[in-house]
Amino acid sequence: KKVADRYLKREVLGEGTYGVVYKAIDTKTGQTVAIKKIRLGKQKEGVNFTALREIKLLKELKDSNIIELIDAFPHKGNLHLVFEFMETDLEAVIRDRNIFLSPADIKSYIQMTLKGLAFCHKKWVLHRDMKPNNLLIGSNGQLKLADFGLARIFGSPDRRFTHQVFARWYRAPELLFGTKQYAAGVDVWAAACIFAELLLRRPFLQGTSDIDQLGKIFAAFGTTTPSQWPDIIYLPDYVEYQYVPAPPLRSLFPMASDDALDLLSKMFTYDPKARITTQQALEHRYFSSPPLPTDPAKLPRPT
Numbered sequence: 034k035k036v037a038d039r040y041l042k043r044e045v046l047g048e049g050t051y052g053v054v055y056k057a058i059d060t061k062t063g064q065t066v067a068i069k070k071i072r073l074g075k076q077k078e079g080v081n082f083t084a085l086r087e088i089k090l091l092k093e094l095k096d097s098n099i100i101e102l103i104d105a106f107p108h109k110g111n112l113h114l115v116f117e118f119m120e121t122d123l124e125a126v127i128r129d130r131n132i133f134l135s136p137a138d139i140k141s142y143i144q145m146t147l148k149g150l151a152f153c154h155k156k157w158v159l160h161r162d163m164k165p166n167n168l169l170i171g172s173n174g175q176l177k178l179a180d181f182g183l184a185r186i187f188g189s190p191d192r193r194f195t196h197q198v199f200a201r202w203y204r205a206p207e208l209l210f211g212t213k214q215y216a217a218g219v220d221v222w223a224a225a226c227i228f229a230e231l232l233l234r235r236p237f238l239q240g241t242s243d244i245d246q247l248g249k250i251f252a253a254f255g256t257t258t259p260s261q262w263p264d265i266i267y268l269p270d271y272v273e274y275q276y277v278p279a280p281p282l283r284s285l286f287p288m289a290s291d292d293a294l295d296l297l298s299k300m301f302t303y304d305p306k307a308r309i310t311t312q313q314a315l316e317h318r319y320f321s322s323p324p325l326p327t328d329p330a331k332l333p334r335p336t
């Protein structure tokens with residue numbers, strides 16, 4: 034069945050937050066694509082502003098580590114977003130017990146993640162929903178950031194951010210303390226969680242509630258203090274808590290190199306203003322010291 038006279042619908046790929054995602058063939062180019070069908074209609078104004086925001090952002094974000102939005106059109110009361118088709122995602126790679134990830138492979142995956150993020154941050158756009166299943170992997174091994182549905186240009190005058198957008202395990206401490214004015218650092222924290230997950234092959238900080246998530250963070254890095262993070266006392270949900278000492282980071286990541294641990298600790302800095310930026314992270318010696326990142330085409334992927 035053809036959609037908009039151009040796309041041949043194939044099977045359903047999955048169900049997302051906004052609707053069904055189909056595989057399709059673009060008859061104009063012969064290319065395989067993924068079409069995200071977003072339900073409209075029930076909206077009061079007749080338009081889904083979240084979707085419109087996603088379109089506008091994606092159209093401005095063109096980079097080899099960002100998923101490409103090929104087309105966008107309304108059809109039968111639904112908004113259709115056409116993306117380049119991606120074979121798999123990082124979550125599938127991490128979960129696949131048949132895949133061995135070498136230190137060079139991990140370096141390659143995290144470098145592509147940071148490159149995509151650095152590109153967004155340079156354009157003043159936050160991703161805001163970084164997690165392994167939003168990092169899609171193409172047939173050439175390239176990793177691309179997907180799902181900008183929750184992203185929003187930051188610094189917009191009177192819009193305060195809502196803080197419940199992240200998958201909990203990847204949520205930065207300032208979000209858990211209820212910050213309403215967060216910045217690029219939230220993506221860096223999430224990228225650090227993904228880095229840790231690549232090293233451990235399981236999610237690093239698996240909180241069962243927001244409070245428990247903070248508890249997991251404290252258990253890993255020790256409790257933080259206002260001397261370490263001066264602005265913490267101004268955060269809406271800040272409460273004083275019992276002191277917890279930090280175990281050596283090395284004890285949590287016995288297999289990681291010294292360079293990997295150094296970068297990881299800088300990404301896991303409590304104070305978002307002191308946290309390393311994506312650009313600084315890419316310039317860290319972890320990426321220039323051996324082993325060099327694996328060529329994306331040679332990365333192991335699920336079969």
Ligand code: ADP
Binds near residue numbers: 047048050100117122
């Ligand atoms: P969510 O909103 O839950 O993050 P999405 O709407 O992004 O989910 O995606 C729903 C499903 O469609 C996922 O299982 C994902 O694997 C698949 N999918 C999304 N985008 C693509 C794409 N570009 N190529 C291939 N599969 C995709």
